[in-house]
Amino acid sequence: MRYLxxxxxxxxxxxxxxxxPLFLLMRQRQLEKQKVSTRLTTSTEYEDSVL
Incomplete structure (x- = not known):
């Protein structure tokens, strides 16, 4: 085991x-999921306030 x-x-x-790279890929997916979730929440709140 000379060169262990x-x-x-x-x-x-x-x-x-x-x-x-695996960490960066998983981080990017999580950020995109949060962005979509935020967009859906914001549009739902807007529709509720209009009605």
Whole structure:
């Protein structure tokens, strides 16, 4: 196990390079879901106030 540190560093590097884009994708989906939810709530409140 002479170069064990190479495996540890490569595992951390690959893990970060996979996890960061995945995190950003999930964050973008959540923001879009909140935007749609806010739009639906706002339009419903507007329709209720008009009636």
């Amino acid at each position: 540190w190479v495996f540890v560093v490569s595992t951390l590097t690959v893990g970060v390079s996979f996890a960061l």
